[in-house]
Amino acid sequence: MELRHLRSFVVAAEELHVGRAASRLHLTQPSLSRQIAALERDVGVPLFTRVRRRFGLTPAGEVFLAAARDIVRRADDAARDAQRAHRGELGTLRLGFVQSATFEAMPRLLAAFRAAHPDVTLTVSAMTTLRQVEALRDGHIDVGLLRPPISEPTLTTRVVSRDPLVVALPGGHPLTRRERVPLAALAEEPFVLYTREFGPAVQDAIIGHCMAAGFTPRIVQEAAGVQTIVSLVAAGLGVSLLIAPTPPTAERAVAYRPISDDIPTWELVLAWPTDNRKAVLDRFLAVAEQA
Known part of the structure; x- marks a missing residue:
């Protein structure tokens, strides 16, 4: 028939x-x-x-x-x-993201993509940079929002933002009276930092910046998630250095202050396999370029 x-x-x-x-x-x-x-x-x-x-x-x-x-x-x-x-107007796009992308970049990109292509199914997964690189290489996700460095030659990257480190202080801490905080002022403070599992490059970079300011941070607690770090700072366990944008919180609980030292910003990038030919990925990258 x-x-x-x-x-x-x-x-x-x-x-x-x-x-x-x-x-x-x-x-x-x-x-x-x-x-x-x-x-x-x-x-x-x-x-x-x-x-x-x-x-x-x-x-x-x-x-x-x-x-x-x-x-x-x-x-x-x-x-x-x-x-x-x-044409990339239907299908599924699988996106990985680091937690620090959830406070500005990811909502902006996904809102723009959803408005342009409402019939594409989005699946999103929170992953560390290291896990995203593995997932991209193995074909488990199509695109990632992650923090360099990335030593994977099969991936193409595009910078989304360059974000500074900021100081997170417990509410009422004496340093909250300053508009900008020098790293040296934190020399005697206990620190809450990202775990090395989160990404050794992040912890190594923060420790390196502190050592350049003349001290080695006294790490009293580690956590994988930025929300957990902020909660520990609010509880008075210590101060922290976080990649902006940071989780919104009341000033009386946690106060964020810029660092007065001249230190490099931290890139947030989109990464995808160079040989990925999915039309829906091309559509997402085009929207990201405009957004």
């Missing part, structure tokens, strides 16, 4: 006139008659009555018409969806 025969049958059933149906289908009348006859052979029963040049549906044809319309509609929908998927 051929799809083109079903299309011809539906049009002929709607017109109940071979000439008009053939004209709609851009066929000759003999060609249309042959297609209907072939369909009736496939089905095994007559679908049309032909009495004194009057053309009508048999009871079997009336039943068959509803199913034929549904098949034709679903075939058209499938073809249309395939075309949209080819």
Whole structure:
């Protein structure tokens, strides 16, 4: 049973006139008659009555018409969806992200992408940079929001933002009276820092900045998540150095202050496999470029 025969049958059933149906289908009348006859052979029963040049549906044809319309509609929908998927308007985009991306970059990018392509399914997963690099390399995610350094030659990256480190202080701490805090002023403070599992480069960089300011930070607590670090700072366990943007919090609980030292900013990048040819990824990258 051929799809083109079903299309011809539906049009002929709607017109109940071979000439008009053939004209709609851009066929000759003999060609249309042959297609209907072939369909009736496939089905095994007559679908049309032909009495004194009057053309009508048999009871079997009336039943068959509803199913034929549904098949034709679903075939058209499938073809249309395939075309949209080819253009990147349908499909699934799998995104990994580091936690520090959730406070500004990720909401901005995903809101812009959702507005532009509402029919694309987004799946998002919180992952450290190291886990994202592995997931990108193994094909488990399509694109990641992560913090360099990245030593993976199969990935392409694009900088989304360059973010500073800021000091997180317990509410009421004497240093909150300053607009900017020098790192040296933290020399005697207990520190709450990211775990090395979060990414050794982050902890190493923070320790390196402190050592350049003349001291080694006294780490009393480590945590993998920035929200947990902020909670520990609010509880008075210590101070911290965090990558901005930071979780919103009341000043009386945790106060954020810029660092007065001249230290490098920290890049947030989009990373994706160079050989990923998914059209939906191309669409996301185009939106990200504009956003």
